Amino acid sequence: MQYHDSVFALFIETTNRFTQTQSTSGNFLRKTVTTTTTGYASPSFYLAMPLNMSPSRNNINPGAFGVICVTGASSCDDEAHVVTGMIALEPLKGGNIPSIEQQLYYNVSSTSSWTTFAFALMTAALTYGAVGMYAAAASGTAAAGGALASAEVTGAAMSAAQQAAVFYAGSTQLTQGGSLVSPQSGWMGSVGWDPSGVGNGSSTGATCTNQHCAGLYAAILQKHVNTDVLDSSSSGNLSATNLIIQGNCDITWTVAACRAAGLNPGTALYRPDSYVEAKTVYSMKMRAIECKAQGLTDKALRQCISPPIRRP
Numbered sequence: 001m002q003y004h005d006s007v008f009a010l011f012i013e014t015t016n017r018f019t020q021t022q023s024t025s026g027n028f029l030r031k032t033v034t035t036t037t038t039g040y041a042s043p044s045f046y047l048a049m050p051l052n053m054s055p056s057r058n059n060i061n062p063g064a065f066g067v068i069c070v071t072g073a074s075s076c077d078d079e080a081h082v083v084t085g086m087i088a089l090e091p092l093k094g095g096n097i098p099s100i101e102q103q104l105y106y107n108v109s110s111t112s113s114w115t116t117f118a119f120a121l122m123t124a125a126l127t128y129g130a131v132g133m134y135a136a137a138a139s140g141t142a143a144a145g146g147a148l149a150s151a152e153v154t155g156a157a158m159s160a161a162q163q164a165a166v167f168y169a170g171s172t173q174l175t176q177g178g179s180l181v182s183p184q185s186g187w188m189g190s191v192g193w194d195p196s197g198v199g200n201g202s203s204t205g206a207t208c209t210n211q212h213c214a215g216l217y218a219a220i221l222q223k224h225v226n227t228d229v230l231d232s233s234s235s236g237n238l239s240a241t242n243l244i245i246q247g248n249c250d251i252t253w254t255v256a257a258c259r260a261a262g263l264n265p266g267t268a269l270y271r272p273d274s275y276v277e278a279k280t281v282y283s284m285k286m287r288a289i290e291c292k293a294q295g296l297t298d299k300a301l302r303q304c305i306s307p308p309i310r311r312p
Contacts, residue, residue, distance in 0.1 A: 001048065001087070005282070007049065007050065007053070008047060008048065008049050009047075009048040009049075010045065010046070010047065010048070010244075010267075010268070011045070011046040011047075011048045011089055012043045012044070012045055012046075012224075012241060013043065013044050013046075014041045014042065014043050014044070014220050014224050014238070015041070015042055015043075015044055016039060016040065016041045016216055016217075016220065017039070017040045017041075017042075017101070018037060018038065018039050018040075018212065018213075018216070019037070019038050019040075020035060020036065020037050020038075021035070021036050022034065022035050022036075023036075026112070029114060029115055029117065029118040029121075030112065030113070030114050030115065030118065031112065031113065031114075031115055031182070032110055032111070032112040033110065033111050033112075034108065034109070034110045035108070035109050035110075035111075036106075036107070036108050037105070037106070037107045037108075037109075037212050038103060038105065038106050038107075039103070039104055039105030039106075039212065039213075039215065039216035039219070040101045040102060040103050040104065040105075041101070041102055041104050041216065041219070041220050041223070041224070041238065042099065042100060042101040042102065042238075042240060043224065043238050043240050043241050044091070045091070045092040045093075045097055045244065046089040046090060046091055046092060047089070047090045047092055048066065048087050048088070048089050048090075049087070049088055049090070050086060050087065050088070051084075051086045051087065051088045052086075053088075054088030054090060055090065066084070066085035066086075066087035066088075066089065067082050067083065067084055067085055068082070068083060068084075068085045069081050069082055070082075070083055096264070097244065098239075098240040098243040098244055099240065100238075100239045100240040100243070102223075102238055102239050102240070104216055104219035104220065104223060105212070105215045105216040105219055107211070107212060107215065115182060116172050116182055119172075120172075127160050222236065223236055223237060223238050224237070224238055224241070243264065243266070244266065244267055244268075245266050245267065245268045245269055246266040246268075246269045247263065247264035247265045247266030247267075247269065248263055248264050249261070249263040249264060249265050249266070251269065251271075253265075253271065254271055254272045254273040255271050255273050255274060256273055258271075284305055284306075287304065287305050288301075288305050290304075291304035291305050
């Protein structure tokens with residue numbers, strides 16, 4: 001504001017939001033879990049002004065105000081170095097202020113695994129084989145009553161297999177939860193999958209710990225930070241930002257033509273009939289300094305100071 005010698009400024013920040021849904025497909029032996037993560041962003045608008053001109057000037061706890069770090073760093077190292085910039089930020093909501101939430105991130109991931117029931121069957125099969133081989137070796141395969149011995153071995157193996165399957169299923173549900181048809185990450189592994197956290201962080205730049213918030217922050221950086229809001233040819237801005245700055249009217253139309261057509265001419269994009277206010281006294285003082293520095297006097301000085309009809 002000081003750089004542009006402006007009393008007011010439009011401050012725009014983004015807020016973000018995630019949603020996650022899960023769907024499960026497959027049968028009682030094998031399941032596939034699909035997680036869908038969607039990230040949204042919407043700009044919030046504030047009118048920045050000197051604190052003594054703000055409606056919050058008499059409020060000891062204003063809603064929002066600008067602060068600066070006395071060290072000049074973009075990220076302050078100590079709260080003791082933070083001082084108020086005497087700039088109040090008044091929220092702009094309602095009326096013709098757009099409120100548009102825009103989807104900027106979308107991710108679908110799927111994971112497949114066997115169910116607890118499948119691993120219980122596998123446990124039973126392994127137990128049946130192990131007990132069968134052990135019992136056969138212990139009873140001797142060359143005995144005269146071989147058929148009877150074989151039946152006993154089979155019965156013992158079946159009984160052990162059933163007990164192993166029941167024990168596996170019961171202990172898994174007791175320690176891991178879920179049901180018999182819930183997907184399991186592996187034998188004796190965790191049951192079911194929780195969607196990966198999305199860690200909203202904050203609009204001031206929190207550290208991302210997963211691909212979801214990193215993906216959304218990258219999109220916000222491209223759509224909000226690394227764009228020129230006054231570039232009428234830019235389609236990279238957030239929709240709400242474009243609407244408040246440029247409106248929804250052709251950039252070559254006048255403000256009057258836009259309104260006559262029932263369209264929004266925007267608030268900051270210059271149009272042929274836009275009202276432009278300039279501080280002519282201040283401008284002429286600055287030009288006087290420049291012109292005198294060139295050594296001009298009398299008529300030449302007055303001609304230099306006089307504002308031109310059109311400046312390039």
